[in-house]
Amino acid sequence: MQGFYTKYVKTLLFLAQKTCILKLIIKVINNTSGSTTYSLKIKREHERINWHKSALEVHNQVRAFNPAPGAYSILGDKVIKIWETSLSDLTCNAKIGQVMIDKERLLVVALNRTVLEIRSLQVAGKKRISALDFVHSLDKNKSYFFD
Incomplete structure (x- = not known):
């Protein structure tokens, strides 16, 4: 799955450079640290x-x-x-x-x-x-x- 995201990010950066419309700074964060959060149940x-x-x-x-x-x-x-x-x-x-x-x-x-x-x-x-x-x-x- 990591390869897909890396390829996706590279494609976005390539398109951004070619079109000169936007500059992207993307930081990929791997959420394996166990810091998952959940919302409360709606009552x-x-x-x-x-x-x-x-x-x-x-x-x-x-x-x-x-x-x-x-x-x-x-x-x-x-x-x-x-x-x-x-x-x-x-x-x-x-x-x-x-x-x-x-x-x-x-x-x-x-x-x-x-x-x-x-x-x-x-x-x-x-x-x-x-x-x-x-x-x-x-x-x-x-x-x-x-x-």
Whole structure:
């Protein structure tokens, strides 16, 4: 196997020199020292979104757990799996976890008044839907909070 990697590295270096596009410095490390590391098993409580984190941290959690196992939160008595989010440039003085609707967008307030836009989600037992479709199902006169 070592011969394959050596040949691969030499080919990359040759191509880099010929094209003058990039310079590579590759250091091959043989991992025979027994320094193998393993990640922790992901548990159900790791998947649950903590809205007392910044919008960036929540956004990264959703991206990390997508598609499996997925990130979720509780809205009222419903489990909501959040599939896709984006960071919003808005800030808000509302309470953490409060759901807001702004021009057909589903926004949630996170730590330090940062705001996260939810783009697609899935209510437990239902199909994945866009946030716009979910917004249409909400009562506009009622306040909603993610736990």
